[in-house]
Amino acid sequence: KLATAERHPKPVAIKILKYRNSEEIAILKTVRHPNIIQVHEIFEMPNGNAFIVMEAAEMDLESRAIKEIPIDKIRLWFFQLLSAVDYLHQQGIAHRDLKCCNVLLTADSQAKLTDFGIGCFFKYFPDLCDTYPCTPEYAAPEVLNQIPYDPKKSDVWSLGLILHEMLTGRLPFECTSDLPLSEPCRSIIQSMLQHEPSDRPSVNKLLQHPWLQSTNTPHFTTL
Structure with a gap:
């Protein structure tokens, strides 16, 4: 819900x-990062409810992805998303529900994770995670199969699906044939969508992928 408050100069969103x-x-x-939605205040009520006052955004990435997105925007937003998730992982936190509708876009074209x-503090796990909440369409195979898993690696799988959807407007299983993605695009997506979790790169390594460093990589190859 959107609201205004005297102590906040801009409109805010309230999550109940x-x-x-x-x-x-x-x-x-715990979290403070330019690409994670900023929380202004949290009100915890005696009845167990809570009200979270946070910065407002214009739309989510799912709403934006139904239209073709310029490649430079995709690269910028995905880099910002990776930066946010890399920060979380460094803090010992996994999101576990990465999907387009949980990435918000602000009026000044910044991507914000929400x-x-x-989410969970995986730094407290003695070994692998053995709880399996998820959004099935974006969940890694090991989560769907309820195999104890590294939540950092399952986050990487979900990031691969998000990038595919940003580039094509569809998830991979919704495509009936291979799409003509450029080789750098295909490379970074395939690296994230490895069936074996240990074969997926860390988010920090993804930030250094050549596709994210390029400023002129085409969205699609010329046919």
């Missing part, structure tokens, strides 16, 4: 948690 999610609130209190409802 019907049943207080202590881990989500702990994550929101919704930590099933």
Whole structure:
């Protein structure tokens, strides 16, 4: 819900948690990054509900992805998203629900990650994660198969699906044939969508991929 408040010069969004999610609130209190939605205040009520006051955005990436996005915008937004997830992983936090509708776009064309409802502090895990909340369309194979998993690597799988959707408007399983993506685009997507989690790169390594460093890589190859 959008609202205005005297102490905040710009409109704010208010998220209402019907049943207080202590881990989500702990994550929101911990994170500070330019590409993670900024939380201004959190009101925890005696009845277990919570109200989260955060910066407002114009739209989410899912709404934007139904139209063709210029390649430079895709590269910028995906780089910003990777930066946010890399920061989370360095803090010992996994998002676990990365998808286009959880990436917000601001009026000044910045991508902002939001919704930590099933996020977790993996630094407290003795080994691999053995809980499996997810959005099935974006979930890694090991999560869908309920095999104990490294949540950092499952985040990388979801990032690969997001980039594919940004580039094509569709998830890979919605495509009936190979799309003519440029080789650098294909390379970075394939690296993230490796079936074996250990074969997927870290988010920090993805930030150094040649496709993200290029300023003139075409969206599609010339046919």
